[in-house]
Amino acid sequence: MTLHEIANHRRAVRHYSDEPIDTEKVRQCLELATLAPTSSNLQLFEMYHITDRNTLDRLARACLGQTSATTAKEMVVFVTRQDLFRKKAKALLEFEIGNTQRNSPIEKQEKRIKQWKVYTSLYIPLVYSRFFGQLGLLRKMIAMYVGVFRPITRQVSENDIRVVVHKSCGLVAQTFMLAMAEQGYDTCPLEGFDSLIIKRLLKLPYSTEINMVITCGIRDRQGVRGERYRVPFDEVYRKI
Numbered sequence: 001m002t003l004h005e006i007a008n009h010r011r012a013v014r015h016y017s018d019e020p021i022d023t024e025k026v027r028q029c030l031e032l033a034t035l036a037p038t039s040s041n042l043q044l045f046e047m048y049h050i051t052d053r054n055t056l057d058r059l060a061r062a063c064l065g066q067t068s069a070t071t072a073k074e075m076v077v078f079v080t081r082q083d084l085f086r087k088k089a090k091a092l093l094e095f096e097i098g099n100t101q102r103n104s105p106i107e108k109q110e111k112r113i114k115q116w117k118v119y120t121s122l123y124i125p126l127v128y129s130r131f132f133g134q135l136g137l138l139r140k141m142i143a144m145y146v147g148v149f150r151p152i153t154r155q156v157s158e159n160d161i162r163v164v165v166h167k168s169c170g171l172v173a174q175t176f177m178l179a180m181a182e183q184g185y186d187t188c189p190l191e192g193f194d195s196l197i198i199k200r201l202l203k204l205p206y207s208t209e210i211n212m213v214i215t216c217g218i219r220d221r222q223g224v225r226g227e228r229y230r231v232p233f234d235e236v237y238r239k240i
């Protein structure tokens with residue numbers, strides 16, 4: 001399908017048929033989803049592909065018994081992992097050093113590698129660290145001061161960065177849903193769930209957060225509730 005066809009085919013499916021889906025194809029869609037962009041390329045997310053029937057039943061209960069969950073053949077839980085920023089920054093630096101050495105002009109390599117070291121060892125820890133909101137307050141004060149003299153990113157509180165991590169994870173989840181539509185499979189993103197139960201079910205660390213639960217399957221005839229509603233394009237489109 002073309003992107004136009006994929007976007008029109010994708011709907012939030014509330015009821016799935018009994019037709020099975022190919023677990024390997026779902027896995028391939030998740031692999032494609034990792035190509036989505038993330039802030040600073042830190043990729044602070046994990047994807048839990050649920051195929052076990054007992055776990056699916058328990059997860060459906062945590063999703064408040066929604067029909068989309070109780071009839072799903074498989075589910076994927078997208079989880080944010082801001083707590084792994086140091087590990088991810090280290091891996092990013094190791095990659096970019098090699099990437100620079102392979103692809104940058106020799107005369108520019110030293111400068112670019114130095115920039116990557118500063119970015120990953122100083123900037124990322126400064127921005128992504130959390131300490132009961134206090135580090136975010138310090139970052140806000142720095143941004144306000146610097147902003148007097150030049151443009152600067154001002155959304156640097158701990159909650160701001162949390163939003164950044166969730167936005168990046170949301171891009172991954174959306175890419176997954178489009179990939180599933182391309183395979184002829186259906187999905188539904190759920191935000192109505194008990195995150196504490198899900199974290200216990202998946203044995204996740206306390207510092208993680210559930211971004212989204214996406215149900216998967218093939219739509220039943222009654223799986224899509226009528227026509228799609230969207231506000232008029234002119235209400236959301238502004239040409240400057």
